[in-house]
Amino acid sequence: MRWPRFIARCVQLVLGTAVMAACAPASAKEEGGIKVDPTGQIEFRLVESDLAVDQGEGFDSSGVAFRAEAGLDFDLGKTTGARVEVEGGYYDYSDPIHQDRTSYGGAIELRQELSEAFEIRLRFRRIENIALLESTRADQTSVGVRLQWEHGNDRLRAFADYRWREYDLSDKPKGKGWRFAGQYNRRFGSYHWLRFDLAYEEIDSDTSPARAYDRTTAKVExxxxxxxxxxxxxxxxxxxxxxxxxxxxxxxxxxxxQDSYVGPALELSYGSDTRGFYAEANAQYRLRTSNDVRYDHDAFRVGVTAGFRF
Structure with missing residues (x-):
């Protein structure tokens, strides 16, 4: 583990993502009838995993990571809102043959309440140097819409995103495709809920056909x-x-x-979903099946996360 470099990168990310928050009011404030609320988040993660870097995505393999985010929430009226955010992350893999990875990006989101029960959100995001299913390093631009219905203790969400991807290779191949998802959440009390997620996605690539895929995901939590x-x-x-x-x-x-896995998991979580300190410890065992002998084996992944939202 390259701790001096890791610490230096973390400091750079904190300073960089803090610029937006530093330029905003210290707390929610009315500006010409518009309410502005700055937010921020810093997060440290430690992962120990049987998965190699090219067998997962995001941060599934062993190593340490740091992430920082700063944003501005705009209240444009009783039913309308917007958000602008920037983010950065640094990932230091334990495997010495893989270089560390620095990601950074930003997003713009618009929110509109259609009625007491319905809300729609539009989101544009650009993120550089992320790990994906088909590539360990890529850049992505995405445009998405989320429709939400909520009544009493029931909440239903539907998502649709279109993504353009640029892979970090010498010939600069590209990919693109849709992701559709749905989520149902039943709330029983404070921090007491049952959630179902279902998603289908596909990526097509004329310049690099080996990166094209389709995937289905289902989860109960x-x-x-x-x-x-x-x-x-x-x-x-x-x-x-x-x-x-x-x-x-x-x-x-x-x-x-063709690959698939079933992954039972257990997580212990502390803290608020809004602001303040939070921490998580989780473990997942993936019962994996593949017709490729390199990937036809089970894998264990454990992670510890600590962060602060402000």
Whole structure:
């Protein structure tokens, strides 16, 4: 672990993402009839995993990470709002053959209440140097819409995103495609809920067909409070994906690669979803199946996260 470099990168990210918050009022304030509320977040994560860097995405493999975010929330009226945010992350992998990774980006979001029960959100985001299913380093631009219905203790969300991806290779191949998702949340009390998620996504690439894929994801998660601000969250996730132009190595039939896993997990979470200190400890065991011998093995992943929202 390259601690001096890691600490230096973290300091740079804190200073960089703090610029927006520093230029804004210290607390929510009326500016010409518009209410402006600055927000920020810093987060440290430690991961120990059986997954290699090219077998996951985001930060699934062993290492340490730091992330910082700063944003401005605008209240434009009783039913209208907007948000502007910047973010940065630094990822130091334990595997010495993989270089560390610095990500940075920003987003703009618009929110409109259509009625007491319905709300719509539009979001534009650009993020540089992220790890994805089909590439360990890529840049992404996305435009998305979220429609939400909420009544009493029930909440239903529908998502649609279109994503353009640029892979960090010498010939600069590109990919693009849709992601559709839905979520149902049933609330029983404070920090006590049951949630169902379902998503389908696809990426097509004319310049690099081996990166094209489609994937289905389903997840069930339950949150149960066990003490003040402390809850236990068991979950189970299923993912299944296939590639358009990757031959499964070791498959006697020579078929295209297909992967899936079932991942039961358990998380202990502390803190508020709004502001203040928070911490999480989670463990997941992935029962993985693949017709490619390199990926047909189970994997264990544990992680610890600590952060502060302000």
């Amino acid at each position: 339950y949150s149960h409070p066990i003490a003040k601000r402390l809850r236990l969250k068991p979950s189970v996730e299923y993912r299944s994906w296939s590639y358009d132009a990757r031959i499964a190595r070791g498959d006697p039939q020579g078929e295209l690669r």
